[in-house]
Amino acid sequence: MLIEETLKRIQSQKGVQGIIIVNSEGIPIKTTLDNSSTVQYAGLIHQLVMKARSTVRDIDPQNDLTFLRVRSKKNEIMIAPDKDYFLIVIQNPSD
């Protein structure tokens, strides 16, 4: 299936540490990381996404958040949100 292939490709890209798919309640439903990290990421990022989305929409309710990237010293967290779920990819580009 196309999505499966894409996921596999993403997983095999250079520096990608993990992929997590979280549903709208903040519960991870698919992950390639270990359990504790997944739960931690899911919970924390869920709040961040809600806040970011709220910020964008408060400024203009017709707008909506499409992508969120958090660049840190060690890696980059890319979050693609949707109404019912969001996708988190953690990448370390210097690997």
Next chain:
Amino acid sequence: MSSVAKEERQKRRTLVLRPSSRTINVSVSGIHGVNQSTRYSNGVVGSPSRKSFSLGGGSKLLEKSVVQTPRQAARVFDEEGNDVTPQVLYQADPAAVQAKASRFFMDEISAGGSASDQTTTTGSFTMPFSRSLLGSSRISSQSTIESLNEEIEDTFSKRDGMSINIPDVQGKRDAMKELVTEDMLKEVIEVYISETDSISLLDIPSTFVSVDAHDAEAIIERNNQYAEVCRNRMGNDKYVDRSMQTLNGEAKNKQVQSDSIVMVDTAATVTAWDMYDTYISPEQDETVCVPQAERADYPEVAVDTSRGAEKNMSVGSSTSTGSVASSLKEQEALGNGLNAESELQLIMLSEKFQHLLLVTERSILGNVFQPKLAAYRELPILEDSDIPMKPGTVEQREDTESPRPPAVECLWAFSCELSRGRSVSSMAWNKKYPDLLAVGYGELDSSNQKPGLVCCWSHKNPTWPERVIYCDSAVTSLDFSFNNPSQLAVGMQDGSLVIYNVQSRNQLCVVSSSECTNKHLAPVWQIRWTQQDLSLTGEEKLEALYTVAADGKICKWFICNNGLDCIELMKLKKIHNTKKKAGGNKTEKKTESVLSALSPGLCFDFHPRDSSIYLVGTWEGLIHKCSSSNSQQFLETYRKHFCPVNCIIWCPLIPDVFLSCSSDWTIQLWKQDHLNPVLGFSSTQKAVCDIKWSPKCATVFGAVNEGQLEIWDLNSSILDPVIVQPAAPGVKMTSLLFATQTDCVLVGDSDGQVTVYQLKNLSVGKNSQVDILEDIIRSAASR
């Protein structure tokens, strides 16, 4: 009560009564009082007694013969000069107090009579006594002073009648009685009474109504009625005086306990988008996946509040958000709640998720390829301070100072597992989006026939093509349309021509030429969309699709009835005057058979200014200039090559100049009106597969032969290429394309890779150097 002043009569003994609300202030009147004070000078009988005294009567007291001195400073002495100052009740010795009390009993008779009793330690008993006595004294106050004595006697007798519980008091009383003499009784005692403040018990102020008011008449009438009633009251049988006593019912206590009020704290965060969603949501159709559809079955109000509540919950930062929201969902969902598995399935199937994945993948790759892409775009390469730079790369960037020889730098390669092993046969840029590249894969030699493949690549994702189109046979050429930029025409080895629409993910094959009767039967070597200048409509240039195939036909195609149809533009007949060539005789003999009389056309190119003129390169090495209006004859024939001409291109910057390359290892530069080439270039002994002009600089062109990439700069050298990039071992380079907006070349090879090279340090000026080329050509032509 008016005060009675008897000062003119009795100056000797005057008692001044003052209203005493709480305080006890009755002053001794003069020294006389003191002298005669055996009876009166007991004035200070202890403040507590006075207190009770005052309580009994309030301020409406008649104090008779009460002499009082202020508690603190007064000291009372009797005739003998003994200190008989009354002590404070509670502190005093009973013995001492009793002695005093017996002496001054007389004074106590008047309303304050009981007070003397109170001087004893038993002050508290006399409260009721004082009241009764005071009451009598009150009455007596109305009488004149003359009757005072009688009253005193009355009270006296009353006193005797009273049963006093305290035997001490009785004893004292008896002792006091002796002191009262006849003279004393007859004495006139002056009593001064003053008025106290009025106390108002009931005050109902009248209401005033203006005469002009609406109900004034009614009120006036009522008032009149009332006045009449008042007048008639006296002697009226209707009114009888009667006294009533209210009975106070017994109070009963009852206890009630209410349910404890449960207080719940709720909070809500109102956001602008929440309100917007609430207004918008009833108008939109809810056609989304199951969990939301279940929610939509409920009345809108419930949905909104729940969604709002969910949002409120989620806005908060508590970690119990998930559990609360999930409990809400459980209440709402008709089903038994979705487990993670089915949710995952739903998500995986949604289109949106695909798009998200696409964007995510591009972002990831953007990170990975960022320096390369920046170089492609000629942007400054940002150094990531977090990533430690390798020392080698640093050196490469410090190249601005010393003049370095021109070189190419490999940026990246479009390659994926699909394309690996296939040979790149043709590449084309999209006309509208200059970054979209279509690559056709197909084996040029017919030994291993794989089905063809077309991939559309974008620089955003060098590892996976944006579109993958599987074709029936090997792809030999392709081109994007001008007018419909999403249409890609693909020519294949079996002669068929298919137009694809690359916009949608489901690769729509727009039209195929498989049903056309006139279609090519041999590989379509080149396909070209051309915009024609002559357009009657004026708005959009008409566009036509031309192909040249190995069967020697040049066809013009158009779409009709959901199919392609073509008209033959030109047949590439073999020219008879090829006697110089070895195969000339043979061709003469074969003029009669149609098939062999046509020489396969390998490439063609339309004049950039005049789209009716085009050049065709043939298998024999001849280049024909033809016109689309004349389908019978060639306008010109250029002879130089003796091997198949692989590629012909007009110079985009200078009219009438074109390049041709052939398998005879040479590249020829022609001018349109010269039948002989102006310049010829050769560098290696390999067939030159592809050749392209640089779109920016007139003196630069690139050539690809099997083993290397060559960049020629006619400004610097006409004998050797300026840059030579050898191919990877075992790989043959097959096609070449210049990037339109940056200094990059793309080279396709036989391994399915399309490598992007960046040209560096080509000493090209800002101008297109057209004049330089013209000079070169002129000088060469004149030789």
